[in-house]
Amino acid sequence: xxxxxxxxxxxxxxxxxxxxxxxxxQPKNGVGAFVFPCRKLVFNYCERSGSSKSMMEYLQKExxxxxxxxxxxxxxxxxxxxxxxxxxxxxxxxxxxxxxxRRCSAGEIPEVxxxxxxxxxxxxxxWNRYVISDTPSVRGIYxxxxxxxxxxxxxxxxx
Amino acid sequence: xxxxVTRATSRAGFKLGTVGGSRAALSIGTxxxxxxxxxxxGRRVVAEAxxxxxxALEARLNLSxxxxxxxxxxxxxxxxxxxxxxxxxxxxxxxxxALNLFxxxxxxxxxxxxxxxxxxxxxHSSFGMSSLAEVGRHFGMQAAMRWEPVSREAPAVGLTKVLxxxxxxxxxxxxxxxxxxxxxxxxxxxxxSRPVDVEAVMQIKNPKVMLVAxxxxxxxxxxxxxILKETGRFTSSPVFIVGxxxxxxxxxxxxxxxxxxxxxxxxxxxxxxHYAKEIKDISVTGDEPDVSLFAxxxxx
Numbered sequence: 001x002x003x004x005x006x007x008x009x010x011x012x013x014x015x016x017x018x019x020x021x022x023x024x025x026q027p028k029n030g031v032g033a034f035v036f037p038c039r040k041l042v043f044n045y046c047e048r049s050g051s052s053k054s055m056m057e058y059l060q061k062e063x064x065x066x067x068x069x070x071x072x073x074x075x076x077x078x079x080x081x082x083x084x085x086x087x088x089x090x091x092x093x094x095x096x097x098x099x100x101x102r103r104c105s106a107g108e109i110p111e112v113x114x115x116x117x118x119x120x121x122x123x124x125x126x127w128n129r130y131v132i133s134d135t136p137s138v139r140g141i142y143x144x145x146x147x148x149x150x151x152x153x154x155x156x157x158x159x
Numbered sequence: 160x161x162x163x164v165t166r167a168t169s170r171a172g173f174k175l176g177t178v179g180g181s182r183a184a185l186s187i188g189t190x191x192x193x194x195x196x197x198x199x200x201g202r203r204v205v206a207e208a209x210x211x212x213x214x215a216l217e218a219r220l221n222l223s224x225x226x227x228x229x230x231x232x233x234x235x236x237x238x239x240x241x242x243x244x245x246x247x248x249x250x251x252x253x254x255x256x257a258l259n260l261f262x263x264x265x266x267x268x269x270x271x272x273x274x275x276x277x278x279x280x281x282x283h284s285s286f287g288m289s290s291l292a293e294v295g296r297h298f299g300m301q302a303a304m305r306w307e308p309v310s311r312e313a314p315a316v317g318l319t320k321v322l323x324x325x326x327x328x329x330x331x332x333x334x335x336x337x338x339x340x341x342x343x344x345x346x347x348x349x350x351x352s353r354p355v356d357v358e359a360v361m362q363i364k365n366p367k368v369m370l371v372a373x374x375x376x377x378x379x380x381x382x383x384x385x386i387l388k389e390t391g392r393f394t395s396s397p398v399f400i401v402g403x404x405x406x407x408x409x410x411x412x413x414x415x416x417x418x419x420x421x422x423x424x425x426x427x428x429x430x431x432x433h434y435a436k437e438i439k440d441i442s443v444t445g446d447e448p449d450v451s452l453f454a455x456x457x458x459x
Contacts, residue, residue, distance in 0.1 A: 025290050025353045027297040032352020036219050039299040040212075071218035074211045092299035134354070 029120075036072045037121045040090040041113065044080035051102035055085035058109045066113065073117065087113055091121025208234070208303045216303055220329075222345075224336055233328045236306035236321050247328035254331025257339075261346040262286045268441040270357065272434050280360040286350060288323035294350055295322035357435040366426035370403065370411075373433065380406040382429070384422045387412065401425045 029035055043059060045052040059077060067075040080086070084102040087109075091097075097119060099112050131141055213230035217223065224230065228245070237246040259282070266278050273281070284290070295301065306321050308314040334342035363369060374382050388400040401421035403411040411429025415421030 023284075023356075023359070025285050025293065025355070027293060027349075027353055029297070033221075033348035035298055035349075039215065039219065039302065072215055074215035076211070090302070092297060094296070094301070 035092060037091050037093065038073055038089055038117045038119065039092050040074040040076065041116065042076045042078060042088040042090075043085075044078055044083065044088065045085045046081050046083055047079060049082065049084070052085040054104055054106040054109060055101055057106050062110065066110075070117065087116055089116040089119065091119070093121045095121045095123065097121075208305060212303045216299065220298060220345075220349075222333065222337075224332065229332050229336065230303075231305075233332050234300060234303045234305055234325055236304065236324065238307040238321075239305040240307075247325060247331075250328035250331035250335070251324045252331070254327040254329065254334060257334045257342055258286075258291075258327055258330045258346055258350070261343050262351065265347075265351050265441070269438050270435065271438060272436050273357070274434075277357070277361055277434070281355060281357060284360055285353070285355045288320055290353070291323035291326040291350070292319040295326045298326075298349075300325055357437075358431055361431070361434060363427055363430055366423060366430055370426045370429050373430065374405055374410075379410075382410065382426070384425060386418070403429050 029037065043055065043063065045055045045059065047056075063075065063077065067073070084100050086098055086100050088096060088098045097116055099116060101109050101112055104112060208231075210227060210231070213234065214227065216234075217230050232245045233247050233250060235244060235246045237248050239246065262282055263278075266273075266281060270278065270281075300322060301318070304318075304321060304325060306317075309317050330342055330346060333345050370382050374380065382403045382405050384401050384403050386399060387402045389398065391397040392399075397416055398414060399416070399418050399421040400412065400414050401418065401424075402409045403413075403422070403425040411425045411427070411432060413421050413424025413426070413428050415424055
């Protein structure tokens with residue numbers, strides 16, 4: 001291959017400093033493989049307080065089943081005396097979410113846990129676009145309503 | 160995985176071990192053991208990674224090593240505990256070589272016109288330490304790593320390299336325990352599925368000179384630039400769209416606010432179309448029993 005190369009010494013110097021110019025490729029969850037975003041759930045409760053009653057009921061009855069149904073999540077149960085019961089979720093992108101379940105009945109706690117589990121970890125963000133793309137087009141996304149060409153079914157016929 | 164801390168005196172997640180045969184792991188600690196765990200200088204102890212962390216990491220990646228200690232070993236750098244516990248250095252050694260082989264196979268099949276120097280740069284930038292560290296962070300390995308930072312004041316320095324090595328060690332562990340096909344499938348799913356930026360790697364300083372040399376080498380006509388479209392030539396914001404032609408065939412197209420810039424971009428486009436040409440469907444599938452990409456006629 002005929003490449004225009006800089007003088008050898010300079011080329012080596014530039015290539016030896018190439019580490020500075022590396023931009024690591026960001027992974028896209030779901031392309032290739034899906035890695036479950038929620039990695040850890042911590043259940044904090046107080047043994048003596050009344051607000052932890054439904055939380056303790058959940059822990060005694062359903063927590064083990066939840067943990068075995070979700071082997072990809074590390075479930076930690078930890079007493080936190082004299083505090084309200086909380087569920088704290090840790091995600092693979094480094095974010096965490098906390099939900100206090102002091103006012104939740106026994107039936108509401110599994111829903112709270114499910115919503116924390118299914119969250120992606122990314123902060124809530126307002127997206128002002130219809131489509132977010134890595135390869136945006138200057139003229140925008142194609143729309144058949146703004147296309148003058150008339151297509152007919154017979155165009156699809158293959159001989 | 161499931162673990163319990165029943166003592167309130169420490170915030171450390173203390174894990175004794177697993178009880179029972181089910182996947183849920185229950186562990187109990189006592190006050191005295193907690194006090195032993197807490198450091199003397201009173202620093203708040205963040206829950207260290209335990210067996211449940213590694214079991215969850217395994218399940219998250221759809222792996223199942225028979226031995227539970229493998230994941231822990233993969234995530235242990237030799238700086239941890241002065242290298243007295245089992246660490247990932249040997250796994251990283253073989254994993255790095257296996258990973259580079261799979262990545263190299265993929266790159267050589269995908270980019271037929273790229274020089275080996277450029278291939279090396281692509282491998283280094285897209286599949287080198289920093290990218291592997293991103294893969295590791297994506298897995299959630301950052302929380303599971305066992306290592307000792309170089310300096311207390313900057314505990315995050317060195318984490319990228321440690322994470323990258325851990326991912327290499329993971330590939331090595333899969334390679335050693337589950338075989339080549341499983342390792343290639345893992346690398347293909349998690350590492351090779353990410354977009355590769357070839358243009359950033361190629362340093363095209365003088366595209367017109369390079370294009371002339373390339374066309375001469377390929378026996379094509381001398382490249383000529385022609386204006387395809389233009390607008391606003393005598394205004395403050397002109398736009399020119401220029402195509403580079405070898406005889407009647409257009410090899411590259413570029414835009415610019417000046418004719419020179421448009422020509423430059425057109426020549427660069429022509430070079431990228433040639434060198435960064437990508438073969439989309441290469442014949443490497445995850446469930447082939449072949450050992451190598453090139454072993455086409457191995458009996459199934």
